[in-house]
Amino acid sequence: MTDVVISPFSNSDIRDWPLNHYADLVGLLLASDPEIRVSVIGTSTQKLRAHEIVRAHPAPRVANDCGRLSWPEVVDLIKASACVISNNSGVGHLSGHLGVPTVCVFGGSHQRHEWRPLGASVMLVSRVIGCSPCQLDHVSGSPYGKACLREIAPETVSDAAVRVMARAASKDERNVWMEGDAAAVERADEPN
């Protein structure tokens, strides 16, 4: 089994990718690999929102684990997972810190150069949009209905997740990226 952890909630709704996109993403992930199982994590108060993500998907492969795990259990789950998909939030930072393959769906409210999760195992998905960074905390303040996240397609995130897992599988060292990731740069394994 390939365990994918989705952490769809941050402390600020302006940073959260829409729930329907997460729901579609889960469908794409399940279709991409019959071995994939998904765990949606969050607090007990986020469980109702997580229902919207898992509802359309088979229970044996997609679990709503919001409120079911203690923090140490969350850490263990992340360590053991094949991929973590998150917003700009604490779980994304933890996952990158632990070197776990991570896809971070990063909204336009904050500057990704300042707040992105660090780590060579992190793949950052964000939108080029003229109104970013707006520095807003709440969706209610967004004059464009959080277009910076709304316009990120589930297919893009799913592709990134598949890619980040494939790289981790093809290289034992998770922080080494294969050639062709970016044309102009190469990964240095040894100190400069």
Place this chain on the structure above:
Amino acid sequence: MTHAPVQLGEAARRRAAWIAAMRLGRLAFYSGPLPWLEVGAEEASAPDEAYGVVCAPFRLEEAADYRTTLRTWFRLVRVGGHLIIAVSHAFLHDRQLALPSRWNPRQRRLYTPGSLMEEVEEALAPNSYRVRQLSDLDDGYDYDLESDHLPIGRSDVVLVLEKIAPVRWQLALTPYERAAQPIPDRPDYQFEPPRTRVEVEMAMQCRQVLILKLDHLGDFIMGVAALERVRALFQGAEITLVVGSWNVELAQGLGLADHIIAFDVFPRNSSEEVVDVPGKGALFQATVSAEYDIAIDLRTDPDTRPLLRLVKAGLRAGLGSRSRFPFLDIFLPVDSSHSEAEGAREFLFDHHAFAAQGSAKPTAHRLVSSAATVERDCAIVWGPYRTLRAGRYIFEPHLDVEPGAGGLLRLDIALDAERVLERLVDGASPVRLPFTVEAEGASFEFRIWTVDGAPALDFSFFGGRLIRQGAAAVLHQSESSLLLMELVAIRLQRTGVLAEIDAP
């Protein structure tokens, strides 16, 4: 029957008994003449919304995919009809907290009313149903029976859902969501075509390193620590150091660079000759023409930063903000402009920045107040209500008082409406009022009052001068350049540089 799983036939018998009991017992209300279906094998092909009652006794606990199962059952119920689900109660029937079940080898989950409802809320859309009944059924239950015996009596959880017509509104995700009003899809402006970018963090390996340290002897000495850091950071690299001709010998003596290029972007004595950095650009470009992986300007003043733009380098690093130097890939945004916060500042206010009571007469350049007409129960002059940064200040009111008149005025300073200083004056000498702003953003107010028990004075008020003390809170030159090198090290070795995958 003790410690033995029930036979599958027993499960069928239990379901049949349950259906029969439903028609007679407390659930009879829901089992009327409407077309009804007991779920079994045929529901997958049954038509949508065809049944008034869909009854599912002890099926859910055996379903691997409870979400799909619940959705399938619910699909069969017509609006106004009921889905009736019964499951074995973990505390009454199974009498255990974890699987496997002692009585049913096909059982996949243990249920309480709470866990049953949780599965339903997960599986069915909100506001597609109403819960009409959720209860424990223990009719005839023998509570005295030991837990290793198959229970006698009802030992179920029952849930009755009524399917309702779809509602026209949607649930709000958060209370902060804006009311339904047209929201533009996206801004009507753009700096580049919208796209989704996918990026990864890349560490850089730098084999050709260019360092600019183009200033004078003292500056160079203060930059030695940073140059040592350069050598330590780029141990295997070829380092080229560009310095003023006056520093070549010193640079060679340090032995920290593999190549040293002399380039005089400044005059040797800047106080005697004109500095023209932009005018030296073409010559600089011709002199420093090789290609480098990284180019770093170690000068703290920003005036040489534009030279970095002329260098052929994969990365450019320097002090200052990217908003000012957009070509910098690695930038330490410290204010090296020796202005703003660090400098002493003087602010002049004319009398128009102040208000005055009605007895005071404004002219083009002053306010004139007469002792004969002044109102004594309020301030004569007040203002200018300027927001001040934290720091030490002196306010010098420009006040012209007729000397020897024998009266008094009271001057005070208030910050955020709290008096912090007062002074009685008789016009004999200039007044300077020192005060400290502890909290950033305090509102500054100067006021002139009469003094109780003393005659007022005739005076003219022309405004005042507010002086802010320079803040000695700067980094040493060597610290700035060292911090820049530490940032370069962090960026190259730890945080990396973002690089877009499949960039257009």
